[in-house]
Amino acid sequence: MADQLRLRVITPSRLVVDEEVDEVTAPGALGEFGVLPNHIAFLTLLEPGEMSYKQGASKHFLAVSGGYAEVLDNVMTVLAPAAEFASEIDTGRARQAKDDAEKRIGELNYEDKDFNSTEAALRWANARLEVAGKEVRR
Numbered sequence: 001m002a003d004q005l006r007l008r009v010i011t012p013s014r015l016v017v018d019e020e021v022d023e024v025t026a027p028g029a030l031g032e033f034g035v036l037p038n039h040i041a042f043l044t045l046l047e048p049g050e051m052s053y054k055q056g057a058s059k060h061f062l063a064v065s066g067g068y069a070e071v072l073d074n075v076m077t078v079l080a081p082a083a084e085f086a087s088e089i090d091t092g093r094a095r096q097a098k099d100d101a102e103k104r105i106g107e108l109n110y111e112d113k114d115f116n117s118t119e120a121a122l123r124w125a126n127a128r129l130e131v132a133g134k135e136v137r138r
Contacts (some may be wrong), residue, residue, distance in 0.1 A: 005037045007053055009062065009078040016062065016083045021053040024076055026069055027127075041072045046080065050121040050131050061086045063131040065124045082124070087133040099124035 007024055009017040024035045027049030046069055051062045067080030101122035106110045
């Protein structure tokens with residue numbers, strides 16, 4: 001039995017994480033889920049939100065904008081449009097994005113073609129703000 005799980009978080013612009021970890025928690029489309037070593041194989045959609053992983057006594061936090069997660073043979077691969085560690089998040093930009101999205105959503109209704117993309121932008125901004133204040137915990 002493996003004692004660790006390989007976590008890879010990949011965006012179109014960079015490899016964000018490629019580490020051996022003890023545990024991963026991610027925001028799935030059907031709710032938050034956890035992955036431990038020797039987890040059953042699966043594929044799921046991700047929602048914008050907080051993702052975390054543990055390495056020994058340390059816990060690391062990322063904001064992910066959505067995407068996909070695959071678990072197979074003790075490797076969890078996350079393909080996301082964007083992902084940022086808490087220390088990388090510009091809270092001023094995230095707050096401005098949230099304000100802009102909230103204002104825009106107030107002007108739209110469910111039938112508008114921009115509603116879904118605006119709602120996704122709001123969820124991404126909220127995820128970034130939620131994660132921004134979190135440091136690596138030891």
